[in-house]
Amino acid sequence: MWSVWKVCSSPVSYVLVHSPDLSPTALPRSMLARDKSLESYEACRQLTAEYSKTFYFASLLFPMEKRRAIWAIYAWCRRTDELVDSLDFKADPRMLDRWQERLDKIFGGGGEDVYDLALADAVRNFPLEIRPFLDMIEGMRMDLTQARYENWEELHTYCYRVAGTVGLMSCAVMGLVDDCPEARRRAVALGVAKQMTNILRDVGEDARRGRIYLPLEDLRKFGYSEEDLFAYVVDERWAALMEFEIARAEAIYLEAEKGIPYLIPDARWPVWASLILYRRILTKVRSNGYQNFLQRAYVPRAEKFLLLPVAWAKAQT
């Protein structure tokens, strides 16, 4: 019966075949005790599941070895992000120097806790390069010194560092049929498009932390001031500004889509799924009437499930 489902590789059969992984503990305790690295991956799985519904959901569509490596990368990225979020503005940047030294240790095969060890194992199993990890730390450093971005070029640098880098890390795990500059550029584009989506979703949250991640020159273009933003003014100027940024993000998603055929086939469905689900947040910002200061745009769970077959169909073409 199971093999029949396996032969028929549709989204429904996939979810059924892999359904044990949707249980609260994906790996049996006996296995965890036997293999230290499995225990480490299990910790990363739990962290991913706790922090991101979208990425956890998409990660379940990968074969097991890639899935685990993605959890390890997610855990490292999430902890890097949390480290900076927990620091005050202009906090001691030496925290990040220390985090960077720890990264060197991971790439040397060691680590200080289970999450580090999982990533060290992933580094052994996949051709991960240290550069994107270092660039992400640089992106987090920007958050300690900068709370405004003058233009798109500046913001793009930030988006590459904190999110485009994830695209490069992911490619090393997922595998490219042709590892060419275009494929890498498009992988970076997907990270940048998601970061722009994240910025548009979280404008209010960022404002409460005194931050504006929208290019100031764009605010000026629409006659919308920083004071308007901190007063949560939603009017036709704000709507026009939001539409402008949404269009920019959507154009980058289109560039990224063209990179998916460069991925090894078993990675295409999860990447399409994560692209479609995350891009959908933009539609929600719009349908919320651009009320993104106090209202969080999100894709309900049922809708996420309904979009899975759409992603699967895209991945077959």
Ligand SMILES: CC(C)=CCC/C(C)=C/CC/C(C)=C/CC/C(C)=C/[C@@H]1[C@@H](COP(=O)(O)OP(=O)(O)O)[C@]1(C)CC/C=C(\C)CC/C=C(\C)CCC=C(C)C
């Ligand atoms: C497909 C898949 C499952 C990908 C990998 C998941 C992964 C390792 C994600 C790490 C994300 C992370 C914690 C990054 C730290 C910085 C940060 C927070 C970036 C933002 C992510 C969104 O997180 P969230 O909405 O939870 O944010 P909050 O903290 O809750 O506000 C980002 C928007 C960046 C995400 C970027 C990616 C997942 C890169 C996508 C690119 C690819 C998978 C490459 C595909 C390849 C080709 C050739 C197209």
Ligand SMILES: Nc1ncnc2c1ncn2[C@@H]1O[C@H](COP(=O)(O)OP(=O)(O)OP(=O)(O)O)[C@@H](O)[C@H]1O
């Ligand atoms: N364990 C946690 N501790 C602190 N914050 C969390 C935790 N889990 C989730 N969050 C945060 O709670 C908020 C609610 O998240 P939301 O409902 O949008 O889902 P999500 O898991 O963040 O999905 P997505 O992957 O699409 O970002 C987010 O800001 C998320 O980062």
Ligand SMILES: [Mn+2]
């Ligand atoms: Mn989140």
